[in-house]
Amino acid sequence: MGLATFRGGVHTYEGKNLSEYCAIKELEFDGDYIFPMSQGIGAPSKPIVAVGDYVLAGQKIAEPGGFISAVVTSSVSGTVKAIEPRLTTMGSYVQSIVITSDGLFKEVEGIGTERSLDDLTKNDIRNIIKEAGIIGMGGAGFPTHVKLAPKNDDDIDYVIANGSECEPMLTNDHRLMVEEPERVVGGMKVVLSLFPNAKGIIAIENNKQTAIDKIRHLIEGEKNISVVVMRTKYPEGGERQLIYAVTGRKINSKMLPADAGCVVDNVATLAAIYDAVIKSTPIMKKNITITGDAIADPSNVRIRLGVPYGRIVEAIGGYHTTPAKIICGGPMMGMALFDTNVPVVKNSSALCAFVHDEVAESVGTHCVRCGRCVDACPIFLIPPIMSKEVEKGNLDKFVELNGMECIECGTCSYICPAKRPLTQLFKQAKKEVQAINRAKQAAEKAKADAEKAAADKKD
Numbered sequence: 196m197g198l199a200t201f202r203g204g205v206h207t208y209e210g211k212n213l214s215e216y217c218a219i220k221e222l223e224f225d226g227d228y229i230f231p232m233s234q235g236i237g238a239p240s241k242p243i244v245a246v247g248d249y250v251l252a253g254q255k256i257a258e259p260g261g262f263i264s265a266v267v268t269s270s271v272s273g274t275v276k277a278i279e280p281r282l283t284t285m286g287s288y289v290q291s292i293v294i295t296s297d298g299l300f301k302e303v304e305g306i307g308t309e310r311s312l313d314d315l316t317k318n319d320i321r322n323i324i325k326e327a328g329i330i331g332m333g334g335a336g337f338p339t340h341v342k343l344a345p346k347n348d349d350d351i352d353y354v355i356a357n358g359s360e361c362e363p364m365l366t367n368d369h370r371l372m373v374e375e376p377e378r379v380v381g382g383m384k385v386v387l388s389l390f391p392n393a394k395g396i397i398a399i400e401n402n403k404q405t406a407i408d409k410i411r412h413l414i415e416g417e418k419n420i421s422v423v424v425m426r427t428k429y430p431e432g433g434e435r436q437l438i439y440a441v442t443g444r445k446i447n448s449k450m451l452p453a454d455a456g457c458v459v460d461n462v463a464t465l466a467a468i469y470d471a472v473i474k475s476t477p478i479m480k481k482n483i484t485i486t487g488d489a490i491a492d493p494s495n496v497r498i499r500l501g502v503p504y505g506r507i508v509e510a511i512g513g514y515h516t517t518p519a520k521i522i523c524g525g526p527m528m529g530m531a532l533f534d535t536n537v538p539v540v541k542n543s544s545a546l547c548a549f550v551h552d553e554v555a556e557s558v559g560t561h562c563v564r565c566g567r568c569v570d571a572c573p574i575f576l577i578p579p580i581m582s583k584e585v586e587k588g589n590l591d592k593f594v595e596l597n598g599m600e601c602i603e604c605g606t607c608s609y610i611c612p613a614k615r616p617l618t619q620l621f622k623q624a625k626k627e628v629q630a631i632n633r634a635k636q637a638a639e640k641a642k643a644d645a646e647k648a649a650a651d652k653k654d
């Protein structure tokens with residue numbers, strides 16, 4: 196059988212050799228841990244502790260601030276030092292709980308207690324996942340308990356574990372599948388227990404043969420779980436690309452995977468689900484990759500959430516030369532970091548530090564109409580025309596050209612020989628359109644409220 200794949204995409208420089216053989220090292224730190232109240236998609240969480248409180252590792256310190264929002268748990272024992280805005284990887288200040296660790300890592304009673312899936316109802320499982328504060332660990336950070344509650348459990352045909360790790364340089368999901376495949380498969384079994392008609396698929400790119408072998412070995416004899424090997428190509432791990440590659444089904448930006456009968460979870464999310472449901476352990480730790488040609492000793496590490504990136508880099512040997520560019524996440528979709536005193540959060544995946552800043556060093560020119568970006572766009576968009584319209588300020592035309600479907604994957608910018616800043620233009624345009632739409636909705640609501648108030652007064 197051929198390898199699963201999708202149309203478009205790009206074969207990038209992989210750079211995984213820097214860290215793919217580096218076993219995950221567990222590191223502990225003293226000092227302050229920072230827990231932002233916004234760590235993914237949804238409403239900010241609400242603190243339920245006060246300055247001066249003593250908390251334990253695994254203790255809930257913030258509750259969801261809305262339906263789409265998540266619990267926040269302390270990863271250390273210690274004292275709440277402050278609740279104040281702190282700089283995050285998004286480049287903005289976010290209300291955060293700062294806890295000074297006492298270095299003892301004393302845990303809430305019961306953490307680690309083994310549970311059997313047979314003793315739990317679906318409601319129990321969903322509640323445990325919610326209380327554990329699990330969000331999508333591989334990207335946008337959508338709350339997992341919401342994702343695992345579609346309209347009808349019977350309509351889900353596939354639970355897909357995203358083990359593609361298609362971003363260049365990143366290897367922590369690979370190491371997770373090699374070193375702890377039982378956490379991934381265990382999480383898959385938990386999720387499958389929610390959906391009676393679903394099959395489990397663990398989708399892995401063919402540049403991770405060791406992970407494929409490990410998982411295949413572990414699921415021998417499992418009738419309902421299989422491994423699908425995908426052609427290594429970026430952005431294979433995008434939800435839409437993954438669903439198409441594995442099932443042939445299509446979704447757009449207005450649909451959820453559940454609309455195509457699918458639930459997609461990153462392999463690290465499945466591991467967190469296993470920890471929460473089977474081992475009674477909320478999300479407190481995270482595997483991340485620290486890599487790039489400016490890092491002295493590229494590594495995969497497991498650290499407690501809330502620790503600042505700078506401290507991790509220092510602990511593994513620092514930079515061998517001053518980096519020209521530091522990115523939080525992978526080089527294709529990550530965010531440039533200007534200050535590494537920002538905390539690792541639940542959906543953090545990596546820090547990449549480079550000797551050269553290729554984007555700043557490259558000079559963009561006019562489009563040479565080569566069409567490469569059109570061939571490579573996984574969403575079938577027309578980047579050269581969209582970018583011209585954005586540059587002219589014609590956002591209506593950008594929307595007409597389906598620009599809002601852009602997944603900001605960076606493929607078009609990567610492949611463009613003219614070094615056009617395509618993705619940056621589309622990101623900005625999408626933000627502007629969203630802001631205009633929000634303002635329109637607010638104005639319409641205000642008008643409707645005023646009309647209703649006037650009508651009520653007449654009555």
Ligand code: SF4
Nearest residue numbers: 572601602604605607
């Ligand atoms: S960034 Fe947007 S336009 Fe460019 S390739 Fe990705 S989806 Fe297509």
Ligand code: SF4
Nearest residue numbers: 562563565566568611
């Ligand atoms: S890849 Fe760059 S130069 Fe080629 S068509 Fe697209 S925008 Fe133009």
